[in-house]
Amino acid sequence: MLYSDEKDYIMRMIKEVARVLFSLMLGKKYVQVELEDENKYEVSGKKLGDYKAMVDRGEINEAENLLLDEIDYDSNEEVAAALLFYQYVSQKGQEFLKQHNYSEEEVLEGMQQLARNAGYGEACDILEQVES
Template identity: 35%
Template sequence: MVEKDYMMRLIHEMVRTIAMLIFHKDQGTEEELIFLEGISRDFYHRLCHVADEGKINEAENMLYESLEENDWDREGNMEKLELALAFYDYLNAKENDFLEAHNYSREEIEDGIQSVMKLYGYGELAETLLENR
C-alpha cells in the first residue's frame, strides 16, 4: 500500500514538474492538474467521464486517436500534450482498487506519459524523471 501511494505521488510530481518545465505553469498544491481551455477542456472532461465509467483503455484510445488525427504538427500543438498529461494525472488520482478492477495499472500510467512525451520529443525528460524514483 505504501509503495502504491509513493508511486501515485511520484507520478503526480513528475507531471507537475513537466508542466513547470515545458509550459511554465506551476499548479501549486492542487491535487488535479487542470490547465486546459476551450475544446481541450471539454474533451478532457469527456475522457475523464469515460474513464470514470471503468472504460479506461477506451478513454486512452480516444486520447491517442485525438493525438494522431489531422496530421497535426507536434511542435505547434502543445495543447494536446497538456491534455494528455492532465488525463494521465487524473487517472493517477484513482484508487488502486478502481484501476485494478478495470485492468489498468500505475505502470500503464507511467508508460502512457512516456509514450506521449516521446511523441513530442521529450522522451528523455520523461525517462530522466522516472529514472530517479
C-alpha cells in the same frame, strides 16, 4: 521493495512527471491550482471532460486509445490535456483501476510515452535516474 513502497514510488513518479512536463510545456513552475479550469483543454475538438466521463464509466482503456489516436504531439495544449487525463486516472484509486483492467503502472508508462512522443523523453529519463 515492499508492495506499499512500490505503489508510493509509482504515485511519486506520476506526480513528478506531471510537474516537470507541465513546467517545461508552460514555461513556469507547475501549480495544480492553476489548472482548475480544465474545460479549456481538448484533444482534436473533444473536451477533456468527455475523456474523464469515459474514465468514470470504467472505459479507461477506450478513453486512452481514443485520446492517443487523436492527439497532436506538437500542440502543448493537447499534450497538457493528455497529462491531465493521466493525472485524473491516477487519482481514481487502485481498486477502481483494477476493476477496469488498468493500473497505476500503466498511468506512469502512458505519461512517460506521452512525454517521449512530445519530445520531452529526456526529462523522464533524468527523473528515472534521480528516483533510482
